[in-house]
Amino acid sequence: MPNIFGISVGGLLSNQAALNTTAHNIANANTEGYSRQRVDLTPSNPQFIGGNYFGSGVEVSQVRRIFEQTHQLEIQSATANFMRLDTYLSQAGRVDGMLADSENGINNAIQNFFTAIQSVSNDPASIAARQVMLDQAGGLISRFDSIHSQLEAQTTQVNASIDSVAKEITALGQSIAEFNQQIAGSGGRPPPDLLDQRDLAVTRLSELVAVQTTTQADGSLNVFIGTGQSLVVGALATELVASLDPQDPRSMRLFLKTNTANIDITENISGGQIGGLRDVVAEIIEPAFNTLGRVAIAISDALNQQSQLGLDLNNDLGNLLFTDINDPTIANSRVTNSTNNTGTSSISLNIDDPSLLTDSNYTLFFQGGNYQLIDQTTNSTIATFAPPGSIPGSVAVPSIGVTINFNSGASSAGDSFEIQPARNFSRDISLGITSAEQIAAASPIRANLSQSNIGSGEIISTRVSDTTTAEFTGVPGNLNPPIRIEFDSPPGVAGEFSIYDMSSGSPVLITGGISGYQANQENDMLALAGAPFNAYGYEMTLAGDPQPGDSFDIEYNANGGGDNSNINILADLQTATTLDNGNSSFQQAFGRIISKVGVNTQSAQIKRNAAESILFQTKERRESLSGVNLDEEAANLLKFQQAYQASAQVISVARTLFQTMLDSVR
Template identity: 30%
Template structure:
């Protein structure tokens, strides 16, 4: 081997070990940088005894593990958002200061005082005061549930803003990666930053990612809706639900097209919030509404059978659940046909009500499908019994439909729906029916004086307590889905408690899995200072030896010249 080759090898070695020392220095400098992946120089021998070269600087990252961590992050944040809200609701239902069950205990306790001495006006006024307290308890609980809905809307809005910001950053990094890849420059730091942003994105919303040949990463949400493609980022936007003005949905804006993707979203904080809103919040509002409506209906029915302290026929104790304004508010029409339709839902059998909303969709201008949203049970119009006219609709699963005039009357699950359109119904017309959703907020006290309590029956004089006893016995009647008032409240409390406990377990297990995978990733990609110190010594000694090799080659060359 000539001294020239020896000089070349030494020079190559010197340059390669200088590069290797730079990589070690980069690792040490970024030991505390979030998301930084350790790098290693890939040293390879040059062919034909040509020395060594750095072929590449490898980024020590496991793509499968990184993808799993994103999935785990999405699952954990979804479970956490759900669990936090469920815990709030569980405490709300169980606490004595907000529990409807406790207020019912006080109500029936005061009623017992009126039973013991029905002519005592003080006992009557005390019972009326406890009745008012029960009404306020229902209303306060409903208001708290509504505030949870507002909180969810606010949290979703904040999360949407974060998603849009991250998506824009990812689009910019895509462009930088594409340019760096095309020019042959290193993309390691850019890929680290992209992974960090994607992990952050997973905390807000579930997504799928598809790597491209040019180094870019495409991000899709929902059922394959494009959030980030190349250097372009589409925007999530908050939109008002087409039927329920109080509900905020999520849409993806692609150019001038805005499409609602609320039902497609899962994972991340947004997914957890949406799941809680649909499966717990709305269900609890429906259940509390049904309980209030059954309570008001049954108590009113008994009150109307008695005589008050002045010998007059009893008047309603609670507000009429079929007040015209309340009945009209129970149907929500799609914004496209809301102005042309008048509607109402009347409760014909409170005991048959289900704690659910319903969706009515016209399949054609002469057929429709009704779906009970709580369990997915559906009825097509050809599965229901058709009546000769609207007045003939008086039994469960009966209907009358005049397609020409745009008139529909339908009875199912204890309520009667009446829809009248100024035009024919068209395919795609959609309505949401909420028989019980506002029942708790609509629960109201109508009687203003204890003298008006109809505690006596109609044959035994105004001082007897027979009707009061009948009202008191309603405490033990199975009027709500086969349960008493308080047992049904207890069932709902147990249901929410079970959901909360499950959510807590899910959150803990998701966190444990996430932590374990992050520790595994850290062992692969994280910078170990002890290891870097050893590498620093290793490459420093190799650098010094390379320099010595150059010195030896120079000495040999000088010796050869002296001989000549």
């Protein structure tokens, strides 16, 4: 028959275990990740004596944590989402503040530059106004360079963060593997505190990257990242390595380092800090680089082209105002060979049409004897083509406004090249002139009508389209030749006008009997004259009703310091739609990236706040079940104390009974 002493000792020990566990709960009430524990008490096996079952007391069945796996999974998911958005918002906010700065932003610098151009237009002979324009051009260049440098610094910091996070992911993976080893060796009764520590490590891992988990039969937890790539399997952890992209050394790639190979999971990984960092690079930082570069290219190209069609105060044809967008060094820098290439190709990129440039970078693959150009933003194929027939050679890609130059060497199968048409031009742009006198404000030609004209013919406009023709370059400082257009008969009568060479000061007939003039309409005179006059690189438009003997001269605009013909056209470029396929001006294009970054940042703020609320709710659900309630523990403490004291009292009774029994047999 069960003895009262054994039953009371069992009760004493069991309630002592419950008291110890309650004390453990109270001590860990503020411990992160702790799940409250309970001692499960069960009756000891009864004994059958004399036709009846007699109870034999109590024993501890198990010490278990109060825990629900779904709560842990919810916390992992909510943590990864919140940290991704929080990291994204932090980085996006920096770019937003940088681009939207009204005082130090690009659009303000563009406005100041064109205001200075307008001042030169108002007084083209003013050296002071010209110097201000030159200074504002330098200020615009400095602004481009400053923002580019800030974006580069942020990119460097993001890359360093990715590397640091990858190391931390590896360390946490190793910790989880060590916990797995201890838990698997616990004989099916893992210590609750060890399980909590492992779950906390997984939660911290979720702050860095989105994870998926599965539990093995021995209690080990397998951890996967990306699209199912294993980070931890049982007691084995895989190292996550961040390294510079062999194709683009400005960005990072992520590899799982196994015994046999390094597995690139860059495009698969998501969530957590590392997901936020990668997303902000793709959605904010790289588009900002490319828009900044596109605007710099468009400004440089448009103003360079028009500047070369003008005349400066030194009576010289206009120079490039800014860097040539297709300077060979810059063209070469737009293409980066992968460090894994085995071929010898040297490739560069020319910009043909800045209006067709986008915010995308591209990858050029060589495989199967052909090149394939891939848009990295959309992952779509832009063009597929065979190598040029001879080297050096070029292949135009008109859909994106570029030409790929194959300068030397040959590609091998599998070779790839990173192509960044616009990304770095905001760093590369510089001034092409050094003095205020070199600003080409005037037109290189001027047209005059004879004071003896009797008809109503008038000069509507002159326009220069090409200053590289022999007419401009043949005799420096002169038009070669200066010409006179003289009417021989009234409009509508055959042989209306002739063209004369005025080089000697006296007219020398070049050609005559030219017809086609329409009275009282605008007429492009050199186009009417046909070849070779229509290829002189300039034109003159007449209107009205000229009469026989009326003449109009076109000559070099020497000493035309007061002429603002060309600077007016330069000023008009501020509102010209030179970007986004002819839909945006310089400021509108940059305004779009400001708006995009602002909208993305605001959206990230809203999503981040919502994610924070969801994370708080998931933690609250876990705490409501697994957290330590001090009031409840205090009540348990009293309950188990009373039971312990009662068991001790039973022991005292048993001692008295035993003593009575001994006394009865003396």
